Amino acid sequence: MEYTIKKLGQMAGISTRTLRYYDETGLLKPARINTSGYRIYGAREVDTLQQIMFYRELGVGLSTIKEIISSPDFDSVAALEAHRRELIGRRETLDTLIANVEKTISAKRGGKTMNDREKFEGFKQKLIDDNNKKYGKEIREKYGAEAVKASEKKLKSLTPEQYERLSALEKEVLKTLKTAMEEGDPSDETAQKAADLHRQWLSFYWDGYTKEAHAGLAQMYVSDERFAAYYNRVGPGAAEFLRDAILIYTK
Amino acid sequence: MEYTIKKLGQMAGISTRTLRYYDETGLLKPARINTSGYRIYGAREVDTLQQIMFYRELGVGLSTIKEIISSPDFDSVAALEAHRRELIGRRETLDTLIANVEKTISAKRGGKTMNDREKFEGFKQKLIDDNNKKYGKEIREKYGAEAVKASEKKLKSLTPEQYERLSALEKEVLKTLKTAMEEGDPSDETAQKAADLHRQWLSFYWDGYTKEAHAGLAQMYVSDERFAAYYNRVGPGAAEFLRDAILIYTK
DNA sequence: GCTTGACATTAACGCTGCGTTAAGGTTTAT
DNA sequence: ATAAACCTTAACGCAGCGTTAATGTCAAGC
Structure with missing residues (x-):
């Protein structure tokens, strides 16, 4: 049984353009080309296409599909597991996005029309959250998970007064940093x-403060663009x- | 305070290319261009960029961001809600993908090396699931939610024997369809x-069978490419x- | 005053997976 | 013979920039 491009497309529920694209990229080449230059597909190609469609439905990228179907001894389970991890990562990102969007919506609703300053406050808050998150990750690698847990615990147990103090300190750091930069030294x-x-x-975040850890964090402030963006707001x-300044301070 | 493109980029933690792109698309134009053709940004642009970054962090598209920030009376809450719905839709898609990938992985692991036929069976099953899902949606619009619920309930309460019969019928439909197509009438x-x-x-799916509904479904088999792909496997x-055939049958 | 290095500019391709014209040959049916 | 339906290649478009490439500008040090 042989099929022209359109017939194969109908069988698979895809467009002829897609089939031409698969030919072009080498993912699925026709069995032969007839004298008029038409693509002719055979039974083998139908099977291959079914496999392609199968992996496509799983959201696997075409280049990966190509590897899977072109070499039978390719470790498809490993590929699928990597794919799964990627999908899960994407879902986590989405979850964060959704949570933030929802926060923003309710904040906007609550505050009637949120002005720019408020918007920025929310933005800043989110940035800090993100920073802490990322920072937590790096710290986890360097100092272990306990340090992070302790930090989170400490934050959660803050009294409103302490929280006030924390916020004030944050602003003071920025303000002083700005003044200091005008000095330039x-x-x-x-x-x-x-x-x-x-x-x-x-x-407020760390229990056992050490100069070394402080200096390490300072270094991260530069190498991590999210931290950098936060502080570079000052200039x-x-x-x-x-x-x-911190490196000198901790020396 | 005025900034060159690089300085602004550093403050925001983004590349100069991005800023040029924003200029190009009109999302963020510099305050002025100096005599050498350099882009010069001012305080207003910094504020705008902060807003842009805020929405970007939420995953909002640049075109939407443009609308939001360029017209202050734009309903940003509505835009965010639409965005939220889209994100949730994406997450649902991801959930389905992940579930299918996991199913495939465990099937492959369990059955040692899954052969092509088995792969296809899995594929077909998934197609049918999808079809039923979509079909449920369309039916919901046409015949109401009860019909769908009833259908699902009926399916779940099938005995193994009935399920066998259902599977057999499915194969018979395809087989007979194939034979019939050779006749061509x-x-x-x-x-x-x-x-x-x-x-x-x-x-097995519907309780109150009517010719009209049957005919309507037949029509969907053609207009919906996923149904079409399923049946077009026959040819x-x-x-x-x-x-x-169904239109004649139900006449 | 001249070189060097860090910065600036525009222009244009690349990535993913096709959709969508455009301009033109082939086959099939009437 | 002519129209309808199919086939072909070629090339832009989509989102959001990254990445050369080729070239101009500016502050600093000799």
């Missing part, structure tokens, strides 16, 4: 004050400046 | 037998053929 008194405020702020190069 | 006896088998099969044009 990380070893300057103002810059060192910023570093000290930063230590105080940090103490370009603010993250680097803060890092240098 | 939808009004032919064999084709009408296929239509009758299809009615029997359908009776090109099989869905149309079955529809015609």
